[in-house]
Amino acid sequence: MAGTEIFGIEEIKALTDVIERKMIHRYGSHSVRNGIYRVEEFEEKAKKITGSKHALALTNGTAALITALKGLGVGPGDEVITSPFTFIATIEAIVACGAVPVLGEIDETLGLDPVSAEKLITKKTKALVPVHMFGAAADLDPFMEISIIYGIPVVEDACEVVGGTYKGRYLGSIGKCGTWSFDPNKTLTVGEGGLILTDDEDLYFKMDCYHDHGHIHSKAHDRGEEGKFGLGVNYRLSELQGALGIVALDKMDATLEKIRKTKKRIINSVKDTGIKVRPMHDPEGDTASHLIFMLPSPEAAVNFSRAAGEAGTGFSIISQNTWHYAKHWKALEEMGEKDIFGTKAPSYAAETMAATEAMLSRAVMTGLNINMSDGEIERIIRSVKCGAKASL
Ligand SMILES: Cc1ncc(COP(=O)(O)O)c(C=O)c1O
Structure with a gap:
């Protein structure tokens, strides 16, 4: 972990x-x-x-x-x-x-x-x-x-x-x-x-x-x-x-350097596939904890995730992430349009998050560890290539 x-x-x-x-x-x-x-x-x-x-x-x-x-x-x-x-x-x-x-x-x-x-x-x-x-x-x-x-x-x-x-x-x-x-x-x-x-x-x-x-x-x-x-x-x-x-x-600097190097190696190895890396406002500052690709459509994301998984690396579609996406939080939805200490909350229904859904349903992600063997890194590279082939 x-x-x-x-x-x-x-x-x-x-x-x-x-x-x-x-x-x-x-x-x-x-x-x-x-x-x-x-x-x-x-x-x-x-x-x-x-x-x-x-x-x-x-x-x-x-x-x-x-x-x-x-x-x-x-x-x-x-x-x-x-x-x-x-x-x-x-x-x-x-x-x-x-x-x-x-x-x-x-x-x-x-x-x-x-x-x-x-x-x-x-x-x-x-x-x-x-x-x-x-x-x-x-x-x-x-x-x-x-x-x-x-x-x-x-x-x-x-x-x-x-x-x-x-x-x-x-x-x-x-x-x-x-x-x-x-x-x-x-x-x-x-x-x-x-x-x-x-x-x-x-x-x-x-x-x-x-x-x-x-x-x-x-x-x-x-x-x-x-x-x-x-x-x-x-x-x-x-x-x-x-x-x-x-x-x-x-240990912060050495740790980030290591994980950033791994991420760079993966991205450099898959760039010829035409896969789009998640854009960033400042890529230099990325802590590299997550490897994310943006697919052209939700269907492409499903195809990528399936093929990459079959090749050995699980890539989740972020819109299905129940930990990090408000669309999945029942307790929040139930608070919607009710009073919170005398102020009415807005609706938190899934329809209110349409633009977010459009992004997250096209985003596929796998986490990177700090210590990764050559074998593990090469497996991710192979999986991304298979995912790209099946989806682009
Ligand atoms: C975006 C974000 N905010 C807040 C927290 C809360 O941090 P903690 O788990 O230390 O309470 C987390 C932890 O996962 C987080 O990812």
Whole structure:
């Protein structure tokens, strides 16, 4: 499985150190921890890599999204625009704040289409949440322009793309704030973990307090004496995950280089077939976790998937992906046209996602691992060639 594939002696040492010192919690105990704060080091490393002024580590990517939206003051009566092609956590985070999710459509890169998002803006819109899916960036430049014109913040859901970039800048560090996930399915994992990046001091303060029961963190006091800013929750990350996070970020560049090399090799080997690789707003920044081709029609996608499968590699048709496509989420559909804390939700019926369906029903995908043998890579190449022959 991605992430744990690269675990080795470094992770064992990092965890052993935390356990031997018996200092597994991030806050407090200042007088007995010899100045060692692993979660803080993890945050410092993320700041150094991305250039963000602030980084807040927390328990997972979902908690990061909720905390970001809470920090921005999203609540009942508000609407938040996002993508129907995402993990359900994006929608759950909006609902957890008492706000209404409003779904735009995706473009051919499979990111939220800024034109469709702009059309959905109302007086109630409190945030725009483009999602960087399956390795590649949503088109952030137009989102940032829309953000300035309407005065609505962009929260980048970059949970799937740690280390990915857009025009030279790290995903998650471009909007008002952005979220990363380190869950077990991600290329870099700490078991469960999340991180929020922002340059905004005031937003950082609010998020920092919210994620830990309102505590105004200070090393000058022990926890019981710290001041409070409002009410919050407990999304604190432990030192065990912080220690793993430091190692994960140390390994980030080499890991991405490896997986990108594999993807390039496959794409170069199949280019003569005429198959169309998923277009991207910035191919250089792709984290290469997914290999996706866009077929000319849904029928061609079915033929490709069948032939590639027979040749040894499973390629799923993304419109059938129940994890990442809102069309399949019954619980969301049932919320459609009902009141969410006094505001009427739009319909979430499949017909409202026609443009997204048109893209995803032509898109075929297989995941790439970090460590792949020559044999595995050659099998994928053969499968793509068979798929292309059967469908183009
Ligand atoms: C796009 C997206 N957003 C949010 C999340 C939530 O992250 P986590 O699993 O760390 O809560 C995920 C995780 O799969 C995701 O893919």
